[in-house]
Amino acid sequence: MGRKLKVAIIGCGGIANGKHMPSLTKVGQVEITAFCDIIRQRAEEAATKYGVVDAKVYENYKDLLLDSSIDVVHVCTPNISHAEISIAALEAGKHVMCEKPMAKTSEEALRMVEVARKTGKKLTIGYNNRFRQDSQYLHKVTQAGDLGEIYYAKAHAIRRRAVPTWGVFLDEEKQGGGPLIDIGTHALDLTLWMMNNYKPKVVLGTAYHKLGKKKNAANAWGSWDPKKFTVEDSAFGFITMENGATITLESSWALNSLDVDEAKCSLSGTEGGADMKGGLRINGERYGKLYDTTIELNAGGVAFYDGNEESDADLEARLWIESILNDTEPIVKPEEALVVTQILEAIYESATTGKAIYF
Structure with a gap:
């Protein structure tokens, strides 16, 4: 793939700033083009620090998912919304990295696995250890x-x-x-x-x-x-x-x-x-x-x-992006995170x- 993968961050709080965004900026095949947070200022600050020049900022993740140019979404929100946002992103045709734990309940986690299989999009969970x-x-x-x-x-x-x-x-x-x-x-x-x-x-x-x-x-x-x-x-x-x-x-x-x-x-x-x-x-x-x-x-x-x-x-981010570019299984499989x-x-x-x- 000649072009770079366009990545969006949903949830621009501690884990996004501490792990996801700094590591993604080190991956050469990536550019972060969209940022979403219910507190708009956080998304704006993240866009200024980690985004491309014309990065877009959103307060509602549903608006972000309408952007067909986005290839990958990182879900960095509280546990209660992991499943909701991840499923919506998969159904919108995006590959998804969701922070741990996979979901608040096993029922939600199972639904995430099912939707990933149905859409054919890759899903992984942020077990960086x-x-x-x-x-x-x-x-x-x-x-x-x-x-x-x-x-x-x-x-x-x-x-x-x-x-x-x-x-x-x-x-x-x-x-x-x-x-x-x-x-x-x-x-x-x-x-x-x-x-x-x-x-x-x-x-x-x-x-x-x-x-x-x-x-x-x-x-x-x-x-x-x-x-x-x-x-x-x-x-x-x-x-x-x-x-x-x-x-x-x-x-x-x-x-x-x-x-x-x-x-x-x-x-x-x-x-x-x-x-x-x-x-x-x-x-x-x-x-x-x-x-x-x-x-x-x-x-x-x-x-x-x-x-x-x-x-x-950094290794987690790089291998995740490579799994998308090379169409291979991610290191952390959603079926494992479900268990x-x-x-x-x-x-x-x-x-x-x-x-x-x-x-």
Whole structure:
């Protein structure tokens, strides 16, 4: 394709400015031609900073989707509108990158998959942690079978005190949940991808709203307002897969724990194990002895050159655009993201009902 892909951004808030727009500007085959936000000033500022000279600005995404010249849409809005906007964009003939989580509910996520298949347009979800160097390396290890059958895994998303106090993060109606759907989703996606296992059988979950009630609490981004804190502050899941494998999922924005890890996983297989704690570590048994090794991910070794590769966000953006240009499957397939949403929803349902949820 000789011409550049024309990309539109719907939702010009934190994640668009922090990840999507800066990374897209580094992809040579792209130009960002349209920006939409319910707060027009945000869209205008984004257009000035990241757009082409004659970039268009909208307040209503439906108006933006009428532009037939737009090839790709990035949906960077609150969770409640992910499905609505993504489906409308697919039906308007656009390829869609939707921020994580895929949708607020599994029903919405399933509809997104169905519409993508029907329209023939590509759909992917913004699970950028797959594109980190440690994730990319570990995925090669697991897919090569070096760990054997992975039958036990842990998905880590624990913050000690880092509650996002801006935007709609604390609003259950707009987000669908708290740390589980916000950062637990990254850890679960990473774990399922490493295991290449997307067939859950039964889920048991718990969710807590304990520390969120505290006033004047210590927090990375300043104290939260307990009255506005309508989502859980921590949630945990126990997942059994159809093949008998077990996954434990831990997530928190606020938890009295020094064992802090986010968007990481630990894997245990028949031939070896791995974790992302203190670097990427592989462990196993060889010649009758146990071993563990830390993988050196820094490609440096030359003076004044640290060997840093593309950031996860930059690699995510580039490979997404290349999947469109080359007509190949995106790294994050919508069917995989759907299973993540289904499991998260089951954890919430189990936490509410006190019952195990069977698939």
